[in-house]
Amino acid sequence: MISRFLQWTVLALTIGFLIGPFFIIVAAGLSAGESLAFPPQGLSLRWVIKVFQIDSFRDSFLLSMGLAIFGTLAALILGVPIAYALARYKLPFGETLRTIVSAPIIVPGIIVGLALLRYLVVPLNVEVVAALFAAHTALILPYAVRVVSASLSNLRSDIEEAAVLLGASRLGAFFRVVLPNIKSGILAAFILGFVTSFNQVPVSLFLSGPGVRTLPIDMISYLETTYDPSVAALSALLAFLSIAIVFVAERFLGFSRYV
Structure with a gap:
């Protein structure tokens, strides 16, 4: 008892x-x-209503949404071929390549943000939005590779080989056989990348510029001058949004199988 x-x-x-x-x-x-x-x-509900009336929150929300959506799509375009190559071929230094791809996860975000600012933005005079897009894509890429690799590991390779033996090209077999069978994993990778990018703070903190800030950075800046409950209301709304996204992903995709 x-x-x-x-x-x-x-x-x-x-x-x-x-x-x-x-x-x-x-x-x-x-x-x-x-x-x-x-x-x-x-x-x-006054502070919940006020969240939608603050111009900077609306602008930074749209920026964060754009970075999360297009950054994740770019990471998947790069990550799916990388995951396929690592899963299907015995590449030289394959484990080293996996480690390099996983570097943005292993290295603290503050170091990644500082390095990008020092060696990309400043010397090349890169626009703030372009730098944020490149950084978010790089941060999401390891998640895309890992989740898609997990999905590929559950797909028997002899199915693809059968398609090739029946006359399909290797590229055709990938698009007609492999891709349809790993679409759940790709969607799971998209959702994980979207949530990761949208909530990203350390890298965005270094790469944000005048008038260009992601929503988390804008919330931090807002707290520096105003201490009303609107930030708490916005945080609650974002938490509910993240929970809803993950719940739907788990319900329809079996999200936990890939992460």
Whole structure:
């Protein structure tokens, strides 16, 4: 009895530690007070409504959406062939290539952002949006390669070989046989890349410029001058959006099989 009680206690404390901050942010965003505080000073939707009235939030949201969508698409265009080559062929230094592709995950984001700023943006005078796009694509690429590789590992290679023996070219077999069978993995990689890019902070912090900021960076800048609950309300909305995306992906794609 005591052992079961301890197990449930530890479980409850762990769950509370993990999701407690989320409930605090939601409650703070629904506060009727004038400043960010917990417990909330009454309940109101005024700060949720104000989120949609702040011009900088709208502009940075559109930028973050564009970077997340097109950066993920670019990472998939690069990552799918890389994953296929690593999964189907015994390449020389294959493990080294895997490590290089995974470097943006292994190296802290602050170092990646500083390196891109010092050796890409400044010497080449690259536009801020272009630098952000390149950085987000590079950050998403390892996830695309890993998730698509997991999907390819579940696809028998003899199915593709059968298509080749029946007269299909290697490229035709890829598009007609391989690609349709790994589409769930590609969609899962897109969702993971989208969420990762949209919530990216360290790299975006270094590469943002005057008038060009992603939504997380804009939220940090907003808190430097204003301390009302609108940022908490926006954080809650973004958390609900991320949860909804992951829930739908798990429900229809079996997201957990790939990550």
